[in-house]
Amino acid sequence: MTGRKNIVSNEQAEQIESICKRLQHSVTQIQIINWLRNFEKEESNIALRVLNSLRYFSIPDIIYEFDESIKRILNEYPKHDKYYLHGIGDFGESGTTLIYYIKKTPTYQQNESKFKVLSHLKKLKQQGLKSGDCLVLIDDIIGSGKSLQTYYNHNISQQLSKEQIKIKTLVLCLAYMNESIKLLNETIDNLKIFGTGYVKAFSSGSSVFGYRPKMLPVREFCFKYGIELFECYDRELKKQVKHPLGFNNSQSLIVFAHSSPNNTLPIIWSNKNNWQPLYPRSSYVKISQSKDFRSETIHWLNIAYQLNLLQNKQSLNYVYFHDMNYRLLAVIRLKKRKSIDSIICQILGLSINELNEVYTQGQSLTFFDNLLNLTINADEIYDQIKRKIKIANTQERRKYRKENNGQKIYVPKIFLGKS
Numbered sequence: 001m002t003g004r005k006n007i008v009s010n011e012q013a014e015q016i017e018s019i020c021k022r023l024q025h026s027v028t029q030i031q032i033i034n035w036l037r038n039f040e041k042e043e044s045n046i047a048l049r050v051l052n053s054l055r056y057f058s059i060p061d062i063i064y065e066f067d068e069s070i071k072r073i074l075n076e077y078p079k080h081d082k083y084y085l086h087g088i089g090d091f092g093e094s095g096t097t098l099i100y101y102i103k104k105t106p107t108y109q110q111n112e113s114k115f116k117v118l119s120h121l122k123k124l125k126q127q128g129l130k131s132g133d134c135l136v137l138i139d140d141i142i143g144s145g146k147s148l149q150t151y152y153n154h155n156i157s158q159q160l161s162k163e164q165i166k167i168k169t170l171v172l173c174l175a176y177m178n179e180s181i182k183l184l185n186e187t188i189d190n191l192k193i194f195g196t197g198y199v200k201a202f203s204s205g206s207s208v209f210g211y212r213p214k215m216l217p218v219r220e221f222c223f224k225y226g227i228e229l230f231e232c233y234d235r236e237l238k239k240q241v242k243h244p245l246g247f248n249n250s251q252s253l254i255v256f257a258h259s260s261p262n263n264t265l266p267i268i269w270s271n272k273n274n275w276q277p278l279y280p281r282s283s284y285v286k287i288s289q290s291k292d293f294r295s296e297t298i299h300w301l302n303i304a305y306q307l308n309l310l311q312n313k314q315s316l317n318y319v320y321f322h323d324m325n326y327r328l329l330a331v332i333r334l335k336k337r338k339s340i341d342s343i344i345c346q347i348l349g350l351s352i353n354e355l356n357e358v359y360t361q362g363q364s365l366t367f368f369d370n371l372l373n374l375t376i377n378a379d380e381i382y383d384q385i386k387r388k389i390k391i392a393n394t395q396e397r398r399k400y401r402k403e404n405n406g407q408k409i410y411v412p413k414i415f416l417g418k419s
Contacts, residue, residue: 098138251265
């Protein structure tokens with residue numbers, strides 16, 4: 001949008017570092033600085049206020065939340081022999097990913113025989129569903145409830161009426177907006193939602209941004225930029241409708257390791273009109289960020305060689321991406337982010353067999369244990385490289401101050417490995 005040169009103060013740099021830690025390093029400091037370039041210089045503090053309220057669900061968070069909810073389902077509905085699970089959406093979308101996470105929960109693994117995963121909702125009776133059974137619909141977030149309402153009416157409601165089947169419909173999610181409950185209860189009989197409820201970001205009296213005089217400037221800020229960042233076709237109104245504060249005015253401040261929901265404020269995830277997203281939904285932007293990560297890892301690898309942390313046996317003209325040391329270091333970085341194997345393969349462009357080769361080599365070098373978790377040796381390599389980069393950044397900052405008569409505002413050329 002504005003395309004301005006971004007400069008942050010020391011205080012803002014510390015705040016950005018704190019935000020990165022709270023977001024579990026799912027984004028880097030330089031990514032936040034690049035995101036701040038969307039705004040005017042004087043708006044940086046209000047933009048950072050928004051990030052301070054963002055809730056990030058890492059993969060361990062997701063598995064933990066699902067595990068706790070599955071325990072509750074089994075405790076509250078103990079008499080059911082079978083629980084039918086279905087990820088909302090088409091096969092291959094986020095619903096499929098969520099089923100994968102559910103299968104990783106200890107409670108599912110201990111009670112696997114009680115669950116049946118439905119890849120589709122056609123012919124439910126023929127798939128074994130009968131009166132009194134539990135159908136568990138799985139999604140990451142329920143925003144306004146309208147999408148779930150439409151999905152239920154289109155795929156389930158008519159079948160149940162036609163077959164005269166009365167079931168318990170449960171919704172298992174990571175998050176839901178409290179306002180969705182009323183709409184869903186009007187549509188779905190015997191509904192119960194398992195997940196964590198959230199209020200809208202700019203809800204009067206309960207906003208995360210404080211009471212109304214403090215909240216309104218943040219809302220106006222998000223609305224001003226969001227109005228040009230997200231619109232979609234409304235089939236009922238038969239026209240394009242803008243959603244400046246998230247789909248159907250959801251006003252969510254939630255992102256997941258596997259996706260950024262459109263319920264969340266568009267300033268976080270949109271790439272429309274050359275906007276620089278922090279957590280992109282667009283596959284094109286994700287691919288671009290994967291390229292950035294691979295380039296950063298080359299910088300990390302050169303530092304590892306300088307520190308003699310890894311042995312360089314390659315010629316000067318070799319391709320980095322095919323080098324085992326490069327792959328080892330990239331996998332260590334991604335596992336520090338809690339990335340699962342499928343995401344590691346996607347970012348690095350590896351097959352699962354190639355990733356297994358990396359794990360085998362890494363185990364021989366004591367970087368991974370028998371469970372393929374990082375060892376102390378791997379953590380030490382990671383920490384030494386980060387310390388080296390931090391020292392380089394500090395030296396660059398001091399050099400800048402000396403050359404600019406002690407001015408304390410500075411953006412480093414290299415920020416945690418990325419230039």
